[in-house]
Amino acid sequence: MPDIKPLDADEGSPVTIAVLETINFGLEYLVDAARERGHELILLTGDRSRYTHELSKGLVDSLRIVGVDTGRVDEVVSVLRAVPDLAGVVRMADPWSLQALAVADQLGLPHENTEAVSLLRDKGRLRRHLYDNGFSRAPSIVFDPQTATVTELTRQLAFPCIVKDVAGSLSQNVWLVRRPEELASVLVAAQHAKDLYGGALTAEPYFLGPMYSAETVSWAGETKVIGVSSRGLSPEPYFREELATFPVVLPEKARSELAEWISGILFSVGYHEGVTHTEFIITTAGFEIVEINTRMGGALVGESINRSLGINFHSAFIDLALGRRPLVMDLEPEVRQGVTQIAIYAPRIGVFERIGGAEQLLDHPGAPTLYPIHRPGDVIPATTDQRGVLAMLLADGETAELSLHNALSAAGKLVVQMR
Incomplete structure (x- = not known):
């Protein structure tokens, strides 16, 4: 059963929705979506400067901003208990994802399946799940860089492989290991990394092919692919994200297969409601997952979608926070233009x-x-x-x-x- 509990307030009653941090851009779209539904938005943030560009548009008059340590669930809950008409918590940014779920749970508000979000955020667990359930042709190996040895790993790994932080983001702590003799330097780098968020590394297959990302939204086990972006990466051995173009027009057969594949994966982990940003590679043997993020794509992915399709994709987060089926799932917009971010x-x-x-x-x-x-x-x-x-x-x-x-x-x- 989904964790989401429906909003008890009358459909037309104005309520307040809290945003527990968000990505750098797109706050204006959240404000617009809330306002269109007659609701007010509160932004909870530990660093107001993260939204300097968005707030420069005059949003200060359109939402309340509350300074709080957003990494501390108890402090956020204390602040929000003082909001009498609070009806939902928007969860968008990875570093505060589990905190937002915990806050919503403690306040009895709608929220996604916490275990599903935790599984998808753990790259090692996700790769194992994909392999065990027939969604990938290869598993991964998770290890502690502080205790693992080159000899031990060499016996277990197939080369080349990708080694990365199980909970990493921003393309940090990702290494291409072509040969066993490169493992030693990777272990040293990981042991000294100050931003190894997951505390462990996962060694995954090195899949050949171009990378793409799909934006999806799900409700009650039904998933809709809103669109696909191309991804431009730097030359190896780094995997620096340099550009993205939206939308990619896939052949009808590939588009249908992609939608079925992603829907099947999300359903299998119990992520029946929510938004995802799924990075995948099209190999000669089919699709392979790079990672699945339980949020909208970062940077200007949301902006690109909204401009290209003439919709407000951010509104899905407002609807989900209120425990309602996202309106964007029932739209069939036509492509108005292409958009590229560099x-x-x-x-x-x-x-x-x-x-x-x-x-x-x-x-x-x-x-x-x-x-x-x-x-x-x-x-x-x-x-x-x-x-x-x-x-x-x-x-x-x-x-x-x-x-x-x-x-x-x-x-x-x-x-x-x-x-």
Whole structure:
């Protein structure tokens, strides 16, 4: 049975919905969705500066912002108990995912299946589940980098393989291990990593093929694929995410098979209600999962979908928080345009000063727009993963292909200055 409990308030009664942190961009769409339903939004955050760009649009007058340590469930619950008409908690960002579920549970509010979310967030458990249930042709091996030995792992692993944090994000702590002799350096790197969130590593098969991501929404065991994005990665051995284009038009047979495959996986783990961002590879032998995130894709994935399809995909989180079937599941929007996002990375570590050349974007085709992530003066500690992203550039086009060329051309006009 699903964990979601329906809202008791009358359909038209205004209520308050709490957002326990969210991704950098898209807060405006959440506010719009709540407002369209006659409800008010509260943003609970431990760092208001994360939403500087979104709040610069005038959203301060459209929602309440409460400063709280969002990593502490007891503090969040205490704050929300003082909200008399609270009806739901929006869960969007990975680092606060389990906290949001715990808060909703303690307050008796609608929420997704906690065990299913925990399983999907654990890359090692997920790979084992996929293999055991016939959704993947290869399993994984989970190990503790502090105690594992090269000799032991060499006997267990097939090479090449991908080694990564079981609970990682932002493309951090991901290593391509082509040969056994490369294991030693990976173990040393993992042992000294300060941001190994899961505390363990998983060694997974190295699947060959292009990577894509699918955005889905589910209700009562029914899953709908909203759309698919292409993914552009950096040259190996790093897997730095550099661009994404929406939508990918798959052949009808492949599209149907993909929808059935993802639906089957989500149903098998008990994730019957919720949104997912599923990264997968199309190999010569079929689909293979990279990871399944129980949220919308990060950066500007939501923005791309909304512009391309003319919908508010963020509204699904408002409906789910209220324990209702997301309205976007019943829409059949036509593609209005293609949209591409490109990550603007720092060329080296150091102090970020500015991005020059933005003035050339004003008359550029595709209406390219910069979405800042870092501010001048920020220290950039790495360039091989998403910690090095300074800003996102978004451009559109009549088709996905044209939007890609517009975005690539616009990004080429920009010059990053570091010191």
